Amino acid sequence: MRKIALEEHFVTADLAGYGSSTSSIAQPHVWADASRRLLDFTAERLPEMDAAGLDIQVLSLNSPGIQAEPNAAVAVRAAAEVNDLLSGVIAEHPERFSGFAALPLQDPAAAADELERAVTQLGLRGGLVNAHTHGRYLDDPAYHVVWERAEGLGVPLYLHPANGVDVAHVLSGHPELIGPMWSWGIDTATHALRLIFGGVFDRFPAAKLLLGHMGEGLPFVLWRLDSRWDFHNHHGIVLDRERPSEYLKENLYVVTSGVASAPPLLTAVLALGVDHVLFGTDYPFESIGVACRFLEEAPISDEDREQIAFRNAERLLGLGVPAPV
Ligand code: MN
Secondary structure, X not given: OOXXXXXXXXXXXXXXXXXXXXXXXXXXXXXHHHHHHHHOOOOOHHHHHHHXXXXXXXXXXXXXXXXXXXOHHHHHHXXXXXXXXXXXXXHHOOOOEEEOEEOOOOOHHHHHHHHHHHHHOOOXXXXXXXXXXXXXXOOXXXXXXXXXXHHHHOOOEEEEOOOOOOOOHHHOOOHHHOOOOOHHHHHHHHHHHHHHHOOHHHHOOOOOEEEOHHHOOHHHHHHHHHHHHHHOOOOOOOOOOOOHHHHHHHHEEEEOOOOOOHHHHHHHHHHHOHHHEEOOOOXXXXXXXXXXXXXXXXXXXXXXXXXXXXXXXXXXXXXXXXXXX
């Protein structure tokens, strides 16, 4: 069975330093191993893909990427350079790699232009955003230009976690809860909800949002969001659609990355529909082999399995046809 994986990270030697906020919360030997794999495209990565039966990795710059750069002009240059490099890697292995663009969100207009360049000239399939950019989230009106461009191009934005702006009081004294094990999921799910209640999908109804990690918990809470939205003081917010879940069912696509467990997979399929669930591994932080075996053996129909493994990605990312590079 063909497999296309959507959350597959890399880094370049020049940009590896931006990962210090992530490395600070990882075990040193784990980070050292991941760092080596992040820098590699072919020597370790391709044999692992072959051994597990993974056909295509849709590559993205590792979190937090150039969004950590304080200087906007430097970020604009770095995004163009890394997207050029990525398109070169894909051109050398068009059967094995595709990619999401890095976006210099420090400069929203430049980020929109870079997304357009990356999609129309480099053949990349959307943009991947690592959480906030110096405290600014994607519901900020300054980012309407980015959503407008993504919607116009028909490409998704993938919202990936990174460390938060600050540490919530509830996490104080518990640094073990900060990071991908727990706080990243809450941060990222909350960021996604900001898009709904910030009116992004009312303004750009055809916008497509990808979330990894089986949807960062959101597929589990649709009913409760709707029920409590009816209860809640809306603080003047008026949504075009009656219920929050309608946005999640329509605009959200979730990736199985980093979750090799049947209950959350079945929840995502039941909550959002199988056409909104796509495959990913979260390489190099998770095992390609474990992710592929999980998908092959998951208690779903073979028709659903094929949708998740590659058909949804072919449709959403246009991967059924060769890139225009
Ligand atoms: Mn990841």
